Amino acid sequence: MPALINPSILSADFANLERDLGAIATADYAHVDVMDNHFVPNLTLGLPIFERLAQVSPVPLDAHLMIDDPDRWAPAYAEAGAASVTFHAEAAAAPVRLARELRRLGARAGVALRPATPVEPFLDLLPEVDMILVMTVEPGFGGQSFIDGTLPKIRRARQAVGESGLDVWIQVDGGVSRDTIERAADAGANVFVAGSAVYGADDVPGEIAALRDLASTHTH
Ligand SMILES: O=C(CO)[C@H](O)[C@H](O)COP(=O)(O)O
Numbered sequence: 001m002p003a004l005i006n007p008s009i010l011s012a013d014f015a016n017l018e019r020d021l022g023a024i025a026t027a028d029y030a031h032v033d034v035m036d037n038h039f040v041p042n043l044t045l046g047l048p049i050f051e052r053l054a055q056v057s058p059v060p061l062d063a064h065l066m067i068d069d070p071d072r073w074a075p076a077y078a079e080a081g082a083a084s085v086t087f088h089a090e091a092a093a094a095p096v097r098l099a100r101e102l103r104r105l106g107a108r109a110g111v112a113l114r115p116a117t118p119v120e121p122f123l124d125l126l127p128e129v130d131m132i133l134v135m136t137v138e139p140g141f142g143g144q145s146f147i148d149g150t151l152p153k154i155r156r157a158r159q160a161v162g163e164s165g166l167d168v169w170i171q172v173d174g175g176v177s178r179d180t181i182e183r184a185a186d187a188g189a190n191v192f193v194a195g196s197a198v199y200g201a202d203d204v205p206g207e208i209a210a211l212r213d214l215a216s217t218h219t220h
């Protein structure tokens, strides 16, 4: 399975987002962290900015919605042109209905789990989603350390996806770098979000290629 690298523009220069999206043209998706100051204690950007990013990005957008009430707000990100929309399991009131709505609007549907949220209660969602996002840091901020305690959950998610026979991607987000990406890939992740590791590199395309190479030798 090829490894996908989705740089997070949380670590880009917010005064130069079009330029910094251009810098990751060799990536698979651009990961856009939407935070509402309620679900997480941080505030980033919302729909008006996301709509413009979708118009200028050289790569498809992967929206990670760290917001309350995604049932109400997430479909608009699909309508704005997101290729993938991921909402948090802890925040959604009707995750099946929401995932179906996102797919109906033409987006891939993803469900995200905080580090402390187990995957088992959400395995019934597998036929309804295209991706499970296992957060490998507490959501809210970039630049945190990868939590190794999430590796068993990645393994369980990969095992359940394998048993289901469905093509559900497993994304990891938070603290992903050259030091941690192989562990995450070994455990079963195939989509890798990296913010500070990519945008903090001197050679951004080189870092994307290096991460992809490291992960690809370990994906199942
Ligand atoms: O969702 C996120 C934080 O909530 C970010 O996508 C994530 O933290 C990426 O940043 P880094 O690679 O620097 O950890």
Ligand SMILES: [Fe+2]
Binding pocket: 008, 031, 032, 033, 064, 173, 193
């Ligand atoms: Fe994210």
